[in-house]
Amino acid sequence: MQRISHWVNNKVVAGTSGNVGKVYNPATGEVQAEVDLASVAEVDAVVAAAKEAFVTWRATNLSRRAEIMFRMRELVDANRKELANIVSLEHGKVPSDAMGEIARGLENIEFACGIPAMLKGGYSEQASGGVDVYSIRQPLGVVAGITPFNFPAMVPMWMFANAIMCGNTFVLKPSEKDPSAAMFVADLLRQAGLPEGVFNVLHGDKVL
Amino acid sequence: MLEHKDVQSISFVGSTPIAKYVYETGTKNGKRVQALGGAKNHMLVLPDADLDMAADAAVSAAYGSAGERCMAVSVVLAVDSVADALVDKLKSRIPNIKVGPGTDPAAEMGPLISREHRDKVASFVTNANAEGAKVVVDGTDKAKDAGFFLNPSLIDNVKPGMKCYDEEIFGPVLTVMRVKSYQEGLDTINANQFGNGTAIFTRDGGVARQFQFDVQVGMVGINVPIPVPVSYYSFGGWKASLFGDQHMYGPEGINFFTRGKVVTSRWPDPRTSSVNLGFPQNR
Numbered sequence: 001m002q003r004i005s006h007w008v009n010n011k012v013v014a015g016t017s018g019n020v021g022k023v024y025n026p027a028t029g030e031v032q033a034e035v036d037l038a039s040v041a042e043v044d045a046v047v048a049a050a051k052e053a054f055v056t057w058r059a060t061n062l063s064r065r066a067e068i069m070f071r072m073r074e075l076v077d078a079n080r081k082e083l084a085n086i087v088s089l090e091h092g093k094v095p096s097d098a099m100g101e102i103a104r105g106l107e108n109i110e111f112a113c114g115i116p117a118m119l120k121g122g123y124s125e126q127a128s129g130g131v132d133v134y135s136i137r138q139p140l141g142v143v144a145g146i147t148p149f150n151f152p153a154m155v156p157m158w159m160f161a162n163a164i165m166c167g168n169t170f171v172l173k174p175s176e177k178d179p180s181a182a183m184f185v186a187d188l189l190r191q192a193g194l195p196e197g198v199f200n201v202l203h204g205d206k207v208l
Numbered sequence: 209m210l211e212h213k214d215v216q217s218i219s220f221v222g223s224t225p226i227a228k229y230v231y232e233t234g235t236k237n238g239k240r241v242q243a244l245g246g247a248k249n250h251m252l253v254l255p256d257a258d259l260d261m262a263a264d265a266a267v268s269a270a271y272g273s274a275g276e277r278c279m280a281v282s283v284v285l286a287v288d289s290v291a292d293a294l295v296d297k298l299k300s301r302i303p304n305i306k307v308g309p310g311t312d313p314a315a316e317m318g319p320l321i322s323r324e325h326r327d328k329v330a331s332f333v334t335n336a337n338a339e340g341a342k343v344v345v346d347g348t349d350k351a352k353d354a355g356f357f358l359n360p361s362l363i364d365n366v367k368p369g370m371k372c373y374d375e376e377i378f379g380p381v382l383t384v385m386r387v388k389s390y391q392e393g394l395d396t397i398n399a400n401q402f403g404n405g406t407a408i409f410t411r412d413g414g415v416a417r418q419f420q421f422d423v424q425v426g427m428v429g430i431n432v433p434i435p436v437p438v439s440y441y442s443f444g445g446w447k448a449s450l451f452g453d454q455h456m457y458g459p460e461g462i463n464f465f466t467r468g469k470v471v472t473s474r475w476p477d478p479r480t481s482s483v484n485l486g487f488p489q490n491r
Contacts (some may be wrong), residue, residue: 026319027309029354047214088310092318092356093273095310107439108457118462128490131474137466140216140240144209146230148222149321150276150378158443159219162461168216173209177321208209 002033004179007186007201008046009053010194017042021176021205026092033090035179038204046200050142050169053197058139058167060195062116065165069113071192072161076106076185083184087153090178098153105157112161119166139167146208147182149175156182164198172201179203210234217464219456220244221278223376224402224448231451242452242464246376247278247404247445251433252285252393252419253294257409261431263297265409269433270382271305271360274317275329278449279405279427279434282377283366284384285393291386295344295364298382302345302360309355319356320379326356329379332372333361339370347380368399376402390415398424404445407433426450 004023006013015036023033038046076083084098091098123134145159152174160170174182182201189199202208209215210233217240220230224245234241251269253262269281286294308315320326330348337343347359358380366373366383373383387393397406407429408419416430426445429435437443437458444455454464 024322024356026321026356027311029323029356043209043212047209047212051214085310088318092310092321093276094308094315094318096316097273097318098310104436104439111439111458115462118459119466127472128474128488130476131472131490133470133472135468135470137462138469139466142214143217143219143465144215146209146218146220146222148278150273150278151221155221158221158457158461162457163219163465166462166465168465171209171215 001031004033004035004183004203006036006038006042006046006203007183007199008049009196009200010190012183015042015203021203023090023177023179025089033180035176035203037176038202038208043202043204043208046171046202047142049197050171050200053195054139054141054169057164057169057195057198060167062119065167066113066115068193069109069115069161069165072189072194073106073109073113075188075192076102076109079184079188083153083181086180086184087178090180091149091152101151101154105154108157108161112165115165137166141168142171143168144171144173146173147175149177152178152181153185156185160199164194169198170200172199173204173208174201176203176205210239211237215239217241218243219464221456227451240464242444242450242454242456244278244444244450244456245448246402247449248283248373248376248400248402249279249281249405249407250283250285250393250397250400251281251407251409252390252397253287253290254390254408254410254412254415255287255290256411257290258411259290259294259297262409263294263301265407265431265433266298266382267301267305269407271317271380274320274358275380276321276378277434279436281407281433282381282383283373284382285387285396286384287390287393288386288388291384295362295384298362298384299344302362305360307350307357307359317360317380320358321356323356325379326351326358329358329377329381332375332377332379332381333363336363336366336370336372339372341366341370341372341383368396390419394419394422398422401448402445403447404449405429405435407431407435426455
């Protein structure tokens with residue numbers, strides 16, 4: 001039986017809680033995989049990894065961040081069919097429909113490639129005598145995304161593309177019913193050059 | 209995760225009861241939260257619309273992805289004078305939809321996500337006649353399969369107060385509610401608890417513009433059945449479809465994932481320095 005585990009620091013990490021969920025093939029009604037379900041202690045560990053990664057990631061040049069997201073754009077584009085098949089096999093939607101969600105998710109990755117322009121602040125020279133006032137936008141830190149079963153590839157892209165480009169580190173809890181698309185995307189981000197701990201996936205149920 | 213002190217924000221997409229819980233729990237713990245919930249998306253078809261185009265759009269938007277989309281069309285509001293003709297056109301398209309597994313290249317609509325969900329969706333259809341609606345196409349025969357399939361269903365004459373209208377079905381079930389006029393259609397949409405997406409089908413630009421002005425919904429399609437915004441705008445509904453202040457992705461996504469900081473700076477000549485207890489003024 002295929003086992004789907006967590007993704008922390010750019011590696012697959014086996015669960016330690018002892019709890020697993022069943023992943024069905026909805027077209028046959030059969031169980032096709034098991035997914036590790038995280039405990040609260042595992043949440044602590046992944047948030048700690050993301051918090052540590054935040055220190056250097058938020059200090060990473062905007063150009064370097066954008067370069068990684070441009071590479072991610074190329075990787076998703078080159079792997080559309082494989083990702084669509086993963087979505088289809090666990091969610092049940094037909095591959096042509098899954099290709100549509102990937103195309104719409106890709107738009108969000110493309111938008112995030114423009115991050116240097118979007119994080120520009122404002123500047124008021126001589127607001128008072130010899131006084132200048134300006135605004136900047138800074139990342140929040142560790143941010144979390146909880147995504148539904150119906151768009152296992154697109155909805156995470158709605159969230160993580162902008163979140164990590166703004167300098168945050170990300171913990172994704174995808175739907176435990178179709179968790180493989182998130183794992184595939186996580187590996188593409190690693191291939192794109194995203195540093196360890198910036199994007200993490202933790203599977204779980206309501207405990208999280 | 210909702211209570212962890214080092215998690216700064218939560219982005220959530222799911223059902224309305226859980227979205228509300230995530231919003232309340234996350235914000236109580238000091239987090240920034242955007243929590244997107246359920247939907248009941250109405251498509252208003254006016255008498256001047258091209259009915260074949262409207263029927264194609266409604267069928268595509270209702271049954272695509274087996275209706276498991278928060279932007280799926282789940283209610284067609286048909287103005288009385290064209291309602292019979294529109295229902296006939298919807299009905300005639302349904303037998304052509306090829307239901308099957310994703311491994312079949314000809315399949316257009318796959319199964320639902322789980323057995324429990326399939327059975328729940330089927331129950332809306334099974335109970336509709338008893339609620340006073342009229343099941344025109346019953347797709348629940350497919351519910352006997354080992355896979356979690358349903359065929360498309362069509363229910364006419366639905367009204368507020370019926371379960372198949374009041375609740376989000378999230379399956380391949382299209383309902384039709386008949387309305388007397390544009391105004392009754394608009395009022396129906398605005399009275400609904402959800403405000404995620406909506407669409408109007410018409411050839412009258414002035415009416416479409418008035419609809420855009422009046423409708424209390426976050427994402428509006430004009431002759432577009434699934435108006436998911438492009439990535440440089442932001443996605444989000446109104447009312448019970450979204451808890452939080454920022455919509456998702458696009459410019460609002462950038463705002464959500466950053467905090468503003470304002471710096472006031474000066475580099476004065478120390479010789480001009482003095483003590484002044486008054487509140488700093490700029491003039």
